[in-house]
Amino acid sequence: MPDRLIAVDLDGTLLDDTGRVSPRNVEAVVAAQAAGMLIVPCTGRAWCESLAPMRQLSGLSLGVFVSGAAVAEIETGESCDLAAIEPHLAHELVNHLYDLPEAVLVFRDGALAGHDYLVTGRGELTANTEWWFSSCEARVHRQDRPGPEDLHHTLRVGLVTTRSRMHPVIEEIEHKFVGRVLTHYFEAVNAPDDCDSMFVLEVFADGVDKWRGIQMIARQHGIGDDRIAAIGDQINDVTMIRNSALGIAMANAVDAVKQIADVTTEDHREDGVANALERISAGEWIV
Template sequence: MTYRMIAIDLDGTLLSPDGSVSPKNKAAIRKVLNAGLLVCFATGRNWTESLTILDAVEHYDTAVFVGGAMVIDTRNGQTLHRTAMAPQLARDVCGLIESLGHAALALQDTGEAGVDYLASADVELNEATQNWMQVSTAQIRREPDLPHHPHEHTIRVGIVAAPDEVMRVKKAIKQRFGDRVLCQILYVPAYAVEVMEVFDPAVNKWEGVLHVARRRGVTPDQIVAIGDDVNDIPMIANAGLGVAMGNAKPDVMAAAKRVIKSNQEDGLAEFLDELVRTHLVEPAENPAASERE
């Protein structure tokens, strides 16, 4: 089997433990691009939070953001696909989170809302959230009464907190909303924080990757997907070749066809070099035309 597209997670995969793009990883990305492979970044971050990484790699193409909820042409800043939360569901989730003593963080469609996050103004921010707000490049606006906000541009709702509190809130969310939401916990090493994220249940990275693949005439079996955390499982389990990092969580490794070295060891770079060296890649058809879509 030869592959035409590779979906690459950012935190814990492309990024080193310190949150940087290593020279080896940057060089490997350039190598697969020069070989004609389509590279699609697929991250839980929003576009704003990913800009410094795109700049570091110098690759601007269609990418998957917010865990699959948004697909954006990063070259032109155009949103190609968006799965927002139902406004009443977003209001109800914010209300439950605030009732449990936490500030809700409502991620927005930045292009429409003019801000990245709305954060509860009626609840005191915990230390983890304050630290995250200090280091994040996102634009954050404190907003009163989020349980009654219109939420016409809310993509997800979440919290930043200590691990035991994240688990407590997740349990309450699942008890209250069940299958009406997708609720997951992620660790973001670049910010050294643990976050709980609540989405519309239709959202996952694989759906976002498929949206990109269909635009480029790529079939699922021609996709390589690489990641390390729970939000990477759908794309790793369904891609033609699913790859887990050596630092991945056990459930991610179990879903993968292959496990490579960790991000500390530049495992991504070594794997991409192998793909090109063993001719397991096939140039995309007229990639320049695809970029002009």
């Protein structure tokens, strides 16, 4: 029976720049599991987008996906908990973004909707998004002007664009939908040959974050908040870093994460997760 839970982000944390788990990180996860730690992947990716790196690890049971909107079994992808956006609210969001030059990306629970992404709007998919869909083998459904009846099981509404385009879009959403949604943005996982960085805007139901999913898994295993550590680097990791008994920032983390973390580990290119797990196992970092 595990006595501690270690929540680990994927991109920029557990994964290297090629999207793989390094041999040292794999060994550290195995050793941590043997020492009684429950390792929980906590990622902005959906389950279907996380399969390749998770297959490098064994002994994983549950994960937190879509930035906390879904908790699912690692082996099957079956959802244990979902925090969907209410269909009429999802419809409002889609209509608000519909005329932008970027395609609107509606991520849905695939088991219930029959596809992973509903792509809509007048805009075009970026080359980066096309690459991402292909690399993850995402099931994509295209539909003009979806209504509320088409938007059940929506976990996230978003788009991919440049940093300069992102700010006015976010400001408009936060003004129009204040108190009804949660928004954040960060640099996308870029295609290997991309010259320009793209950024992802994500909109969730209000109250959705990774900490919500972590607590659900912890309760199932009888683990209290005082026995939870979290390792991350991005803005969607802030709540789990802040609320965990031990919040660990990657050296490559954004300032918002570093400012609230208890300690900082190495860069994700330098096996920072392995370094953190080894320090916890050695008793240098207490949780």
